[in-house]
Amino acid sequence: MTPAVRIRKKVRATQFRAAYRRLASQARGRDLLLIENRRQNPKYLVDKEFLDALLDELRGARATLEILADPELTGRLLALGASVDRAVRSRRLRTYPMAEVFGRQ
Numbered sequence: 692m693t694p695a696v697r698i699r700k701k702v703r704a705t706q707f708r709a710a711y712r713r714l715a716s717q718a719r720g721r722d723l724l725l726i727e728n729r730r731q732n733p734k735y736l737v738d739k740e741f742l743d744a745l746l747d748e749l750r751g752a753r754a755t756l757e758i759l760a761d762p763e764l765t766g767r768l769l770a771l772g773a774s775v776d777r778a779v780r781s782r783r784l785r786t787y788p789m790a791e792v793f794g795r796q
Contacts, residue, residue, distance in 0.1 A: 695721065697721055697723065698724075698725050699722035699723060699724055700714070700717055700724055700725070702714055703726075704727065704728035707724075707726050714736075715736060718738050719738050720740075723736065
């Protein structure tokens with residue numbers, strides 16, 4: 692899960708324009724820069740990698756909600772999961788550690 696966002700600094704648009712390089716470098720990871728302007732709504736400057744990760748997480752959450760919104764599909768998946776659990780407990784199905792399957796890295 693993506694960590695909480697921090698507003699690193701609030702700056703006026705005129706300050707931001709004057710010191711773009713220095714201020715833009717402060718928008719790293721989950722640290723955001725809030726740019727305020729009297730004539731427009733405030734804007735956030737966000738690190739691209741952080742925003743991409745946040746959007747990926749949002750897409751995953753949306754897909755999960757779509758599955759859970761379908762009671763028939765959710766029921767089938769829960770039954771399948773219970774079936775796999777029973778097979779593992781009865782040792783009819785063996786599980787393998789990730790390192791054994793994909794090799795140690």
